[in-house]
Amino acid sequence: MNGKRMTILDVARETGVYYSTVSRALRNDRRIPEPTRLRIRLAARRLGYVPNRVARSLAHGATHTIGIMLTDMQSYFVAPMDEFQNFSDRSNYTLSVHFCSWDQRRERKGLQHFAEGRVEGVIWAPVQWEGPEFVQSIADLQAARIPVVMLGLQRDQQSVPFHQVGAKPADKLALGLDYLLGRGHRRIGIATATNLNGQRGRLHVERLALLRGLFEARGLPLLADDIFNVVDEDYGGFDIAAELSRRAPPRPTAIFALDDFLARGLMKGLRVLGLKAPEEISVLGFDVVGDEAAGRWPLTSVWLESRRMGELAVKQLFKIIRREAANTPPQTIIVPPRIVEGGSVGKNETNSLFLKESHDTDPAKTSS
Amino acid sequence: MNGKRMTILDVARETGVYYSTVSRALRNDRRIPEPTRLRIRLAARRLGYVPNRVARSLAHGATHTIGIMLTDMQSYFVAPMDEFQNFSDRSNYTLSVHFCSWDQRRERKGLQHFAEGRVEGVIWAPVQWEGPEFVQSIADLQAARIPVVMLGLQRDQQSVPFHQVGAKPADKLALGLDYLLGRGHRRIGIATATNLNGQRGRLHVERLALLRGLFEARGLPLLADDIFNVVDEDYGGFDIAAELSRRAPPRPTAIFALDDFLARGLMKGLRVLGLKAPEEISVLGFDVVGDEAAGRWPLTSVWLESRRMGELAVKQLFKIIRREAANTPPQTIIVPPRIVEGGSVGKNETNSLFLKESHDTDPAKTSS
DNA sequence: TTGAAAGCGCTAACAG
C-alpha cells in the first residue's frame, strides 16, 4: 500500500517478461501478440502502475504538452480556451495553463517554466508588448526552440520574431460607427467607462480616443453630453438607461456601448424602464462575448471574435509544431471585424420574466 | 541559430570544465568558487542554454509542480487561484492548471495527466463526487502516491481517502436567514433563478430547497409571491427591482438574493428606481465574490469564503507534501459561514454616477 | 574543489 511507485520493471517481474516488452505492450505495440499484451496490461493495472511521463518524455524527447499563458481568468478567454482544448485533445496534446494576473514577473517566470519544461509550443496573451521581461521571455522561448503564437497584435508592426493573431480595435470601431450611420443615425451617443481600474479602464480610454478620431474623420459632431462615461463597474448600463429616460427627445437616437457589460446592462435597463429599443433608441454593443448565443442574442454588436482568434492561434501553432510551417517567417493573422445583428430574440424574451410556482420538487419526494 | 538545444555538455565544453561542475554551478552550489560559477553562468547565458526540467525531474525525482483541476473559468476561482499562486511561488513550486468544462471525461484525462506527470500534489474541485470516473481518478492519484485536497465537501461524510475543504450551504443559508430575523424582518422574499442552465441553476434549486426547509423549521411563512424566480441570466436583479417597485407596501421588507449577480443587480435596480435600501427594503446577498472590497462593499452578504478555502486547501496540501502530515488520516476542513456587512460605501457611491469631460487627453499632445 | 561514474524510468534501434 505505502510502498514505492511501480515501474515497468515491477510489471516485468510480475509477468515474467523482459521490461521492454512491457513498455511495448503498454503502448499497444502491435508486435506484441494480443494475449500477452492483455496479460501485461492487466498486471500493470493490478499493481497500480502509473506510467512516468517524465521518463517517457526524456527518452523520446517529446512532452506532448503546450503551454498557455494568459493575463487573467476573464470570460474573454473562455471561448479561446475551449478551442485550445478541443484542438489539442484531438491531437493528443495536453494543456498547461498559467495566469499571471497582469504581473509581468509572474508571466516571465511562467514562460520560463514552460521553456524549461520543454512544452512543444506556447500560446501567449502578453501583459505588455515591450520591456525587458517581454524581450527576455521571447529570448528564452527562442533559445529553447519553442514556437510561440501571440494572442493579440503588437502596435507597430515591425518584423517580430513571433506569430500573432488578433483584431484591430480601430477597424472594429469604424465598422460599428459606419453601421449606425448606414442605419440613418446622425446623433450617436457613446457609453463608456474610462475610469475603471485596470485593463478594462485602459481599453475604454483607448476606444473612446479612437472613436473620437473616427467621428472627426467623418465630420460627425460628438456632443459632450452624449458621452455617457459611467463609474459603476458592472451595472453602469443601468445608470445610462435611467439618464436617457430622463432626457427629453432631442437626444441620441443610438448608443454605441463600448463593452459587453455596458451594452447588456443598458439594454436591460431600457427595457425595464420602458424605453423601447430599437424603436425609441438603438443600442450597438462592442466586444460582446456570449458567442454560443450568436443570432439568438437580442443585442446587435460588433463581435468579439475571441473564439475565432483562439481557433486560428491554435491551428497556427500546430502547423508549426508539425513542421508544416517550420521556417515560415512569423505571420500576423488579422481577424476581420464583424457585426452580428440581434436576431430572433432568445428564450429569455419570449417567456415571462419570472418563473412561477409549479415545477417544484415532486411532493412525493418531500415525504421521505 | 537553428541548431540543437544546448545542454550542460555544451556549456562544459565551452568553459573547459567537467559537466557535473556546470550542473553544480548552475544550481549555485557553494562548493564551486564564485568566479568559476560566474564564468559558467555567463557562458550558459551566452550559448542560450535553457535547463531541461524533464531531465532534472527524472534525476532527482521531484517535479516541483502542483496540479489544479477546476470545473471552469468562473470568477469563483479567481481568489483561490490567487492563493495557490502566492503560496506556491513562495515555496518555489509551479502550478499546472486544467479546466474540464464540467466534463468528467476531460477531468479524468487531466488528472491522469497530472498523475503521469508526477505532480507533487493536486487541488481538485470535482465535477461530481461519484461515478466510475471519480473513483478511477482517485485510484490513479493514490497509485501514483499523489496527495489530493478537494475543494468542496462531499455530501455524506463517509470516511473518504482524500482531504477536503469546503463550506456547508445549509449553514450559510441559516446564518443569513437568522441574520434577517434578528434585524426584525418577518416577511422575507427570496431572489433566485432555478431555471438557469448548468451548475448555476442547480445551485439555485438546492439553495431554494434548503431555504424552504429553514423557513419551515422556524415556523416562518413563505409566500409563493415572495419567491422571485427570475429567468434572466445576468440582469435578473433588475426585473426583481422593477417588480418590487410595482408592488404596494404590503410586500417583503427584505430580500434574500441567492447569488452574487442577483444581489448586485437588485441593489442597483432598486437605487435607480428610487426604492431606498435598506430603508424601504433590505437586500441580503449570498456567495458574493468581490473579496478585496470587503467592508467597502455596499451590500451586506453571506460571504463566499472562496479565498479562505483556497488558502486552507493549499496550506493543507503543502503540509502533506512536506511530510508534516504525511500519514494523517484525511481531514475535512469546514470553513464557517460569515456575514459581511456592507460597510462604508465604496468610491462608486460617493461620487456622481457619471464622469464629466475634463480629464481628457492633454491638448498639448493632440497637436502632434 | 573537481572528476568519474552510476542511475532516474523509459524509448528505440539493433540483434537474434
Next chain:
DNA sequence: CTGTTAGCGCTTTCAA
C-alpha cells in the same frame, strides 16, 4: 516477436 543495449539530460554519490 522478444531480448539486449545504448542513451535522453541531468543529479548525486564517491573518490581523488
